[in-house]
Amino acid sequence: MTAEPTAAELVAGLERREARWLLEEFGSDPARLAAAVARRRSGEPLQYIVGHWPFRGLDLDLDSRVLIPRPETEELVGVALDVLAARQVAAPTLLDLGCGSGAIGLSLLAELAARGVLATLVAVDVSPGALAVARRNARKHALTTVSFLEGSWYEALDASLAGRIDLIVANPPYVGAAEYGTLDPVIAHEPRGALVAADARGVPGLADLVRVVEGAPHWLSAGGALVVEHGDNHREALRRVAYGVGLRDLVDHDDLAGKPRILVAHRP
Numbered sequence: 101m102t103a104e105p106t107a108a109e110l111v112a113g114l115e116r117r118e119a120r121w122l123l124e125e126f127g128s129d130p131a132r133l134a135a136a137v138a139r140r141r142s143g144e145p146l147q148y149i150v151g152h153w154p155f156r157g158l159d160l161d162l163d164s165r166v167l168i169p170r171p172e173t174e175e176l177v178g179v180a181l182d183v184l185a186a187r188q189v190a191a192p193t194l195l196d197l198g199c200g201s202g203a204i205g206l207s208l209l210a211e212l213a214a215r216g217v218l219a220t221l222v223a224v225d226v227s228p229g230a231l232a233v234a235r236r237n238a239r240k241h242a243l244t245t246v247s248f249l250e251g252s253w254y255e256a257l258d259a260s261l262a263g264r265i266d267l268i269v270a271n272p273p274y275v276g277a278a279e280y281g282t283l284d285p286v287i288a289h290e291p292r293g294a295l296v297a298a299d300a301r302g303v304p305g306l307a308d309l310v311r312v313v314e315g316a317p318h319w320l321s322a323g324g325a326l327v328v329e330h331g332d333n334h335r336e337a338l339r340r341v342a343y344g345v346g347l348r349d350l351v352d353h354d355d356l357a358g359k360p361r362i363l364v365a366h367r368p
């Protein structure tokens with residue numbers, strides 16, 4: 101009779117950190133561990149296999165209906181918190197456009213609450229699957245001051261919110277179709293609609309960013325801010341769009357790798 105492989109034998113050959121994650125998650129159940137290792141060997145991202153992943157202070161449930169939140173988006177949350185702190189709004193209203201797993205908006209709610217600020221969040225996504233994951237993450241972390249809306253960018257918002265949003269955060273799709281084909285094939289496991297955007301104004305992947313920036317002045321309160329993540333080829337074009345629709349006090353941030361990544365823009 102052949103002995104069943106041990107847990108250590110099952111994960112042999114995987115990168116150490118990944119083997120450790122899988123052992124921690126499934127080590128007590130050899131059948132689930134074997135299935136998880138097979139998924140990893142077939143190229144599926146570890147985060148979907150484990151089914152949850154840390155993002156700033158939150159452990160977020162994840163599956164293939166949502167983008168795997170990226171480290172540069174953790175930086176965006178830090179920038180957004182600084183922007184809000186500078187304004188000292190007692191009970192801010194936040195809008196997370198293209199919320200995916202809820203990473204940005206739910207982190208803001210949780211971190212503001214830890215600072216004694218009770219914010220209200222509206223989280224929008226065009227994908228019902230993404231909204232289901234985001235709702236689960238809100239329940240998981242007992243974040244109750246949030247409503248979820250299905251729709252394209254600003255289309256699903258109630259008209260009464262016009263001029264009342266203190267902070268809009270967004271990490272829209274911004275990869276051009278041509279660039280998408282050149283990226284690590286592992287991203288084919290993520291929803292294409294979370295990553296790829298049409299071109300606009302002759303710039304690859306700019307179209308959704310333009311929608312987000314152009315719509316912002318109508319919904320922001322006076323002094324309110326938009327904090328948006330963008331691709332490293334978008335900074336100049338996006339600044340022009342923001343300026344053109346009347347947004348001011350534009351501030352650029354690079355990511356930790358030194359690439360242009362975040363635009364902050366204010367409604368005067």
Ligand SMILES: C[S@@+](CC[C@H](N)C(=O)[O-])C[C@H]1O[C@@H](n2cnc3c(N)ncnc32)[C@H](O)[C@@H]1O
Pocket residue numbers: 166167168169170173197198199200201202203204224225226227230251252253270271272273274293294295308
């Ligand atoms: C790059 S992902 C960001 C997800 C999450 N905010 C994060 O940072 O991890 C972009 C998200 O925008 C959503 N999206 C794409 N097109 C949209 C649209 N027209 N209106 C609203 N959301 C959209 C996608 O479904 C996806 O969840």
